[in-house]
Amino acid sequence: DAGVIQSPRHEVTEMGQEVTLRCKPISGHDYLFWYRQTMMRGLELLIYFNNNVPIDDSGMPEDRFSAKMPNASFSTLKIQPSEPRDSAVYFCASSGGTTIKETQYFGPGTRLLVL
Amino acid sequence: SQQGEEDPQALSIQEGENATMNCSYKTSINNLQWYRQNSGRGLVHLILIRSNEREKHSGRLRVTLDTSKKSSSLLITASRAADTASYFCATAYSGAGSYQLTFGKGTKLSVIP
Numbered sequence: 001d002a003g004v005i006q007s008p009r010h011e012v013t014e015m016g017q018e019v020t021l022r023c024k025p026i027s028g029h030d031y032l033f034w035y036r037q038t039m040m041r042g043l044e045l046l047i048y049f050n051n052n053v054p055i056d057d058s059g060m061p062e063d064r065f066s067a068k069m070p071n072a073s074f075s076t077l078k079i080q081p082s083e084p085r086d087s088a089v090y091f092c093a094s095s096g097g098t099t100i101k102e103t104q105y106f107g108p109g110t111r112l113l114v115l
Numbered sequence: 116s117q118q119g120e121e122d123p124q125a126l127s128i129q130e131g132e133n134a135t136m137n138c139s140y141k142t143s144i145n146n147l148q149w150y151r152q153n154s155g156r157g158l159v160h161l162i163l164i165r166s167n168e169r170e171k172h173s174g175r176l177r178v179t180l181d182t183s184k185k186s187s188s189l190l191i192t193a194s195r196a197a198d199t200a201s202y203f204c205a206t207a208y209s210g211a212g213s214y215q216l217t218f219g220k221g222t223k224l225s226v227i228p
Contacts, residue, residue: 004157033215035218042218042219042220042221043158043203043218043220045215045216045217048215056215091157091158093157093158102145102146102148102163102207102216103148103160103163104158104160104216105160106150106157106158106159107157108156108157109156109157
């Protein structure tokens, strides 16, 4: 079975540009999580969805960040406009279905560098 | 913050030795999980222990949970060079009604061949 798929794996952009990160969760999972990892702050939960509906977006840093899940197999995290402090590794994770719901399966991450 | 705190931040041992990592947290939990992250990769789930359990084993892994002290430990026995990675504890809140996890900052383990 394919795991969580994220694209792109690496993104380098200039300050002010729009960045879109993509995630395909494991088929059958009904929870999807977006995290950001930095050396300073560790792994932070940004937002999570249940059955495509955003449940908690309290971790989204500010209005420049938005996330959508138009269907069960696709989610996006958008940053507009991007800033150098957004540089981090962004992970998508999914859980649920027939597996233990509390266990999350992580994608390989998108390493974002904003110049 | 309900974030778990791992201790030590970094640990270096010789291959074959045991590695022990600790995690402390602040509030009631439903369960506590340990994840591993190899450099440049995503996190991988290792083991889950529920709040009514005290000890759990999986292969060379042993996890303990002391809810009275709000702490957990992960023991890796007979370590191998391939165990070199960062290890994170993650807590799931009681009554959250969700499967949201809060991760600590991790322990970086180096196993020297």
